[in-house]
Amino acid sequence: MRHGRYPFIVGFLAAPVILYVVFVISPYVQAFYIALTNWKGISANPQFVGLENFSRLLDDEVFWAAVRHHGLLLLVMPLVTIVIALFFSFLLNLSGGQRGGQMTGIWGSKVYRVIFFMPQVLAVAIVGVLFQTIYRPDETGVINGLLGKVGIDPVGWLIEPDLALWAIMGVVVWQAVGFYVVLFSAGMSSIPKDVFEAAALDGAGRFTLFFKITLPLLWDTMQVAWVYLGIAAFDCFALVQVLSVDRGGPDNSTTVLPLEIWRTAFNFSKFGYASAMGVALFFMTITFAALTLRVTRRERIEF
């Protein structure tokens, strides 16, 4: 029986491993190599230029603007998304009081769950087009139309340099919350009911239930959410591309690295330089993920 087991396993593993190497590993390796050349993306004779592209990055104003935006996104976006998602999933799952010895959500929670998840189902491009209409800077925009009804002048959501990035962040949060509501709901349902029962018998209110029991027992799920959202904060390409003025404007106030990489490669035909940005982004993402996992590491609570 044991005979022929390895060829069998290897046979099954070969295809996915080859696919992974071709489609995931090899582009990475190539990107690292291209980052050291002045390849224009058109012909087959890139010149090796060493670290020139990277030293160029150091005094590239737009690159640093994009890095700052990722920093801001990284600080704000995951935090806001997780807080909102936690709040909603607690309402949906545990805050309706007890029924038949079970913790339940508020009335109609199943409907809300579907509604929350809806934005997640939409393609990012569709979300972008949708929010173009919502954020339109004059009174034909959805929000400004409503504001106009109560006598407030139109707000330039995407055209005020100080406001534009926040407006785009709002869309990211709006789209992400639903997924994390579902994720946290799953996490909450795996917490043994008797823990809640016991706490409730001891007279714990909703606050205590949430902060003393739900949150600590949900730590692993939140850690995953934080890493996911952090990596998402390094993207935002499609939304910025569709929503922002002049692709990353006004005045570079919304630009992000993936957008600059795309522009540098396809508009400026500087694939080498774009790859250098890509490599920088790669290290930022890796560093973030490693740091997060390290900083948030805790003893697992067994139940």
Add this chain to the structure above:
Amino acid sequence: MSNSAGTPGDITRRQMLRRIGLTALVAGPGAGLLTACATGGGSAPAATTSAAPSSGGAVSAANPFGVAADAPLEVVIFKGGLGDSYATEVHEPLYKKAFPKATVKHVATQQIAQTLQPRFAGGDVPDMIANSGTDLMDNGALQQEGQLLELTELWDAPSIDDPNKKVRDMVAPGTVESGLIAGKPYLMNYVFSAYGLWYDSALFEKNGWTPPKTFEEFKAFCEKAKAAGVVPFAYAGKNASYYAYWMILISAAKIEGNQLLIDIDNLADGVWKRDSVKQAAAAWAEIGKYMDKSFEGLIHTDVQTRQNQGKIALYPSGSWLENEQKSQTPKEFKYALTPTPSVTAADKMPFEAIRAAAGEAYIVPAKAKNPKGGLEYLRIMLSKEGARGFTEKSGNITVVTGAADGLDLTPGNASLSAAQTAAGSNIVTFSSFENWYKEFETELRKQTNALMFGRISADEFCDKMQKAADKTKADSSITKQNRTV
């Protein structure tokens, strides 16, 4: 619609494999090959190129390039404001008529770069490209990589209409020069466009307005229009800021003369800090104050449609506007063109001067399978019949002189023709930096929005642009271009 979308889905399996780099893998996986396959793709297919099905036909008076009669031809058309029916219904049938045995493949796309960049990198290129639109390929980069076929042979070939004349003698003056890169002709700029301020002559008549001739008058006009509840001037900041920088450059050239635009293209030291640029930027920034802030967040069709609704008086654009807006324009709306007003009393060029130039570059890739067919296709486009058909289908006039004679002109084209007559030899020249230095051009777009929407002053605008020009000049990775005319 019968157009075949030029999406990446529209490719053969072989091309697909090549694109993802599998050819290298299949050819024999080695340590070096994997890292090189994205960039090395060009070498293998290059061999395929030389092994084209038919190497050439006999050169004759009717076939000056010696196109092989049965060689297939692939044409890629940017399907934007001009549509693509001019290719499918005029030029491609004309080519088929000349070479009945050849098959013509038509690809229409709105994203030229995304569609073609991988094909260039992989060595599988079409035979003729209308390189246009927001996502056009960088012609300068293509030329530097030896991907563009030099068009001297085309311009020196006998024209279809009169074999005693060369093709270059059949087109408007400046056409060949506008397509020079590094001193040699690589682009065939086909569409003859004039740039200025467009308005609805019916609306102006109704209100008793006349288009302003000086910036003093312009400001007075702005007050009048504003009082009548019409936005005096507007452009779309979200994706069309170049419409506004054209106006600034035209004004600057009127003040100082065409040499300024040539110096800007050549990245001359301190050119952006010259008085002419400062005065032009300051004058336009004054007009920008009459715009609603919200226009910065709108796209060009939004703003253009508002003009068609009578909400905007003057709109900066080129002569394709009337055709682009055809479906949105009410019957009583009559497009008319007025030149940009004079900034100072001492302007070198009179008010009547307009920018009129050949634009919309058509190119033949040097490594195409049937480059001679591509050249012949361009020669057909430059025939009277081809040019006339183009004007009928796209509503735009071509560089072929006299080809549109006798056609019924729309109000906009009639006004354009009148403006051209009035301008006489006072023509503001084209700009080449838009094709040569895309990165610099992107910066100009940004700073134009900042200037026109009041975030920076004219002086800051000039400083920032000078800095960007200096940066381009100092960047060794960008090949510098030069023009003398």
